[in-house]
Amino acid sequence: MADPARHVLQSIFGFGEFRPLQGEVIDHLMEGGDALVILPTGGGKSLCYQVPAIARKGVGIVVSPLIALMGDQVAALRQAGVNAAYLNSTLDPAEAQAVESALVAGELDLLYIAPERLNAPRTLALLERAPLALFAIDEAHCVSQWGHDFRPDYIQLSVLKERFPAVPMAALTATADEPTRREIAERLGLDRGQWFIGGFDRPNIRYRIDQADGRPRERLLRFIQEEHPEESGIVYCLSRKRVEEVAAWLAERGPTALPYHAGLSAEERALNQRRFVNEEGVVIVATIAFGMGIDKPDVRFVAHLNLPKSIEAYYQETGRAGRDGLPADAWMLYGLQDVITLRQMVDTSEAAEARKRVERQKLEAMLGLCELTTCRRQALLRYFGDELPEPCGNCDTCLSPPETWDATVAAQKALSCVHRTGQRFGVGYLTDVLLGKEGERLRRFGHHRVSTFGIGNELNATQWKGLYRQLLARGLLAVDPEGNGGLRLTEASRPVLRGETTLHLRREARAARAASGKRKGIRFDAPEDHALWEALRDCRRAVAEERGIAPFMVFHDATLQEMVRMRPTSVGHFAELPGVGEHKLDEFAQDFLAVLRAHAG
Incomplete structure (x- = not known):
């Protein structure tokens, strides 16, 4: 050549x-x-x-x-x-x-x-x-x-x-x-x-974002068991403590789950990373300290149990899934507390004000992506200056379009309650006022007598908290940096309070939406194809163990899939497979050809 x-x-x-x-x-x-x-x-x-x-x-x-x-x-x-x-x-x-x-x-x-x-x-x-x-x-x-x-x-x-x-x-x-x-x-x-x-689109990744309203660990476990059993994945959490809790909890219930964060010893971090790279079906639970430059092509899912700080971070972290081009999931749960925590982290950091301003803008963009009611992939690509002409059909908002509603009156009640109680209380307290829940704390502050007490019975507590989350995401409320999650009004809330603008928001479901378009790993229609696939994986695992390397360093899943499709029986035919260079042909062809011949016909 x-x-x-x-x-x-x-x-x-x-x-x-x-x-x-x-x-x-x-x-x-x-x-x-x-x-x-x-x-x-x-x-x-x-x-x-x-x-x-x-x-x-x-x-x-x-x-x-x-x-x-x-x-x-x-x-x-x-x-x-x-x-x-x-x-x-x-x-x-x-x-x-x-x-x-x-x-x-x-x-x-x-x-x-x-x-x-x-x-x-x-x-x-x-x-x-x-x-x-x-x-x-x-x-x-x-x-x-x-x-x-x-x-x-x-x-x-x-x-x-x-x-x-x-x-x-x-x-x-x-x-x-x-x-x-x-x-x-x-x-x-x-x-x-x-x-x-190049284009930023990763069409093989399905983006899914939902609210973390109760039992996030159980929902994560169900997602892994139903859609990615015995497959490799990464779970990101915001704190070291939560990393260890989630890893231990998952490991007790079946998946091989290992923690990774900067607080572990260098030896334990290296061991857990080595197992993740070299073994199949390992789930790593980590802070963002894990993953940059990870070369593992067969990560089938990346899950977030907390909100990332920016779209750049989200894109890079989710991009660790499906590097081989095969289907993969970017699955995230986030909640009101994530919004409050990240805003406080920005506001109380020792960074210069210019840096804080940039970080606030990046967090606002991330929140906007989460609260979208239109195609997520279009918004994600637009952030990087890339355009997708049509909705992607492979994100949650395309597959299960969320219901929206005119939330103007409810938002006025929620914002007014912040004002009437002095702009220093958190969402839980404000929700109790709106629902008319009398208690010693409310009486101590005299808030059982404010005009917003008990005026919010059209929504339940979960829905009011969701409404407050969306108001925070849209910048109509801010977190008091000096308080304990207390909310205060922003200038942007005034047109809503005065009735000068209407507000359409995502409707908060009383129960989480079911996962859409379930995929249970790599599957084949014909039983004999699936049997060959498993036999090829066993061969790859044995070859890798013999050489002390990771299985994907022998051949990627995409190459094994082509073996199932093409079923080569000669060295010349085997050489036509994608990902088979001259050195790998000499090293590995005979081992895999033996398996292919055993399954011929």
Whole structure:
């Protein structure tokens, strides 16, 4: 093949064609240009730098933010026959010396390195002695001080363009709005680089958001058991305490569930992450400390039991599901307390006021996405400047359109109750006033005599709390940063109180809506196909255990599915499967062909 990049794609990675935009990015880097690459998770960002790093002369230097994941990334590349290594603090001095020698000698195709290590003067001096193919800055949004995951070490990466101006650089991320893109380009010295902005849509992910009105753990367990039994998933919680509680509770009831948060020892975090990556059917329950750069393609669901702080965070976290392109779920429960807690966290932080203002805007956008009554995917893509002409048909609001109602009068009662009680009480107290529930506390403050006492019997307590949540989401109420969740009116509430505007809100159901469009993992219509699928998975598991690697490093689920569909019986036919490069063909073909032949006919 005359084209070296396409030869690498086919012979090493086993793919016949580049995905949309991949070819353009790779051709640009092959010619020595710089690039800012925005592609969704699962959109093939890694190949954008791996292919030209292998095809060009020299070593590709990949800056990656998480040391714990470098080993997995390198192991997967080695399984494909690539000379890859990493340089980080997990290596002993002799191992690090061997990697450094291979780097200077030009014996590596790819070297993964953490930003703090790369910025060290000794490492920069080593790079000056090495033949360099390119620099790849992965998770490049970390360079933005306004982004959702800023890392100070990334700012110092500007030294690369200063010291190695002739070496092409690619900055890659899945989440960057327009201001973040500009900041990445400016800080990394990519002013003259070409921007490649792919679509943000992940059509294989089904987005589902519901209110956490009672028994969220039970609803999560039912979701896992009914839709994703024995499949890998991630559950995100806001606090370390809740992570441990949910993980222990799930583990007692069947799923293999493990906790992950910064309060655990480094050994326990590493062990739990290793089990998640290497085993099948493990559910990790984590704070947002988990997941960046996770290379596991067969995560079938990402669940949130608390509201993320921004749409960028939500998009990146949910994007860890379905990286192999197969169906996956982004499932979330959130409630009024999430809104109150996150607003208080922003208001009471020690950040500068400009930073707080940006964080408030991002939280408002996230709340708006949750309270939508129209297609969620259209709104999600619009946030990143992407357009979807028609509703997606694969989110909860498309599959089960929510009912709306004219809530103007009820909202006036709710807002008036905040005013009449002095703008310092929480939702539970305000709901008791509206429902006319007499108690010692109400009498002590004299609120059994206010005009809003007992005027709200048309709704129940759950519905009033839902109404207050929606009023908070729309900015008609604010959380008192000095109080304990007390609510106060905003300027935006005045037109509603004066009757100058009508308010249509999502109707609060008395019981949670049933899950729509249930999928119970990967299934096949014919029993013999499913039997072959399970036999191939068993073979993959045995091969992986023998080599001490994760099953997906042998073959992805998508490749196994194609084996079931195509049923190859010869090495030549097996080589036509997607994801089967020359090295994997030599290593694994005979094991899987034996299974396929045993199930032939």
